[in-house]
Amino acid sequence: MTSELKRTPFQTIKRTIRTQQVIPKDLWAFLPRGWKRIGTVGILELNSNLHPWKHQIGEVYLKSIPEIDTIIHKVGVTRKTIREPSYEYLAGNPNTITLHKELGCKFWIDALKITFSNGNHAERLRMIKEIRPCETILDMFACVGNLSIPIAVNHSSVKVIGIEINPYAFQFLKKNVQMNGIEEQYQPIKGDNRIVSPKNWASRVLMGYFGIQRDQLCVALASLRSDKGGILHVHGLAGNQEKTDFRDEINQIIVNSFPNFQVTQVKKITIKTVAAGVHHYVDDITISPIK
Numbered sequence: 368m369t370s371e372l373k374r375t376p377f378q379t380i381k382r383t384i385r386t387q388q389v390i391p392k393d394l395w396a397f398l399p400r401g402w403k404r405i406g407t408v409g410i411l412e413l414n415s416n417l418h419p420w421k422h423q424i425g426e427v428y429l430k431s432i433p434e435i436d437t438i439i440h441k442v443g444v445t446r447k448t449i450r451e452p453s454y455e456y457l458a459g460n461p462n463t464i465t466l467h468k469e470l471g472c473k474f475w476i477d478a479l480k481i482t483f484s485n486g487n488h489a490e491r492l493r494m495i496k497e498i499r500p501c502e503t504i505l506d507m508f509a510c511v512g513n514l515s516i517p518i519a520v521n522h523s524s525v526k527v528i529g530i531e532i533n534p535y536a537f538q539f540l541k542k543n544v545q546m547n548g549i550e551e552q553y554q555p556i557k558g559d560n561r562i563v564s565p566k567n568w569a570s571r572v573l574m575g576y577f578g579i580q581r582d583q584l585c586v587a588l589a590s591l592r593s594d595k596g597g598i599l600h601v602h603g604l605a606g607n608q609e610k611t612d613f614r615d616e617i618n619q620i621i622v623n624s625f626p627n628f629q630v631t632q633v634k635k636i637t638i639k640t641v642a643a644g645v646h647h648y649v650d651d652i653t654i655s656p657i658k
């Protein structure tokens with residue numbers, strides 16, 4: 368009885384797989400030891416040689432992890448402009464809309480269809496710490512409020528504009544703004560950030576997206592207060608060998624279109640490893656007016 372109580376979820380999973388002979392013995396070593404969790408949805412990454420038994424394996428994980436109602440698994444890479452993840456439902460409650468709680472905030476999200484990276488938690492926390500009172504923050508890729516709702520919830524004096532192009536994600540963004548009681552601070556806007564971003568307004572711009580285009584860097588610069596400048600947080604992916612950053616591109620744009628601005632500081636922060644040798648990073652780029 369004592370050992371029953373002490374068993375971890377993964378020990379329970381292994382034991383069930385063995386005793387119920389869910390998969391051949393030579394595949395036991397491939398069972399994932401960990402999983403991601405968004406609200407009550409558990410996300411597995413199953414090695415392809417486990418796929419013939421994916422639903423049975425999903426059932427075992429579902430029954431062994433107390434806080435999980437649903438199991439889905441990753442079948443491919445995140446796709447398209449709207450960053451739709453490639454997940455497949457495996458077991459449990461087929462409704463994948465769930466309430467995720469983090470950093471004093473609540474997020475409604477469809478874990479099957481919208482990205483919310485657990486690996487970005489430290490960056491969400493860092494942003495909360497970086498923000499100063501009364502800032503005006505533009506989130507150009509707001510999704511369900513992943514990066515910017517924690518800022519508004521934890522800083523009652525800041526104003527945020529969050530832009531989201533995917534109508535499905537936008538529904539959750541609007542709902543999350545209301546649910547967190549930040550309607551006075553946070554204006555969600557549906558549309559393409561190239562078209563609907565404010566001008567001459569922001570002290571800080573969040574650009575949490577892989578594949579940022581040059582015209583979006585121009586929009587970000589135009590959104591900064593022309594008399595004060597501000598900070599751009601520009602996210603990207605880089606391999607070990609590529610020590611690229613956005614400084615050169617932004618300097619070129621400044622020379623061509625924003626002669627009253629200059630780059631005064633660039634800080635590169637690694638957020639997470641996304642594949643062997645590939646990192647998700649963010650460049651904090653301080654833009655100052657030339658006096």
Ligand SMILES: C[S@@+](CC[C@H](N)C(=O)[O-])C[C@H]1O[C@@H](n2cnc3c(N)ncnc32)[C@H](O)[C@@H]1O
Pocket residue numbers: 448449450482484487507508509510511513514530531532533536558559560561574575576577
């Ligand atoms: C990967 S999510 C990132 C969420 C959050 N920024 C983060 O870093 O955790 C990127 C979001 O940007 C949205 N998006 C992509 N292109 C956009 C555009 N041109 N205008 C507004 N939103 C856009 C996508 O629909 C998606 O919801």
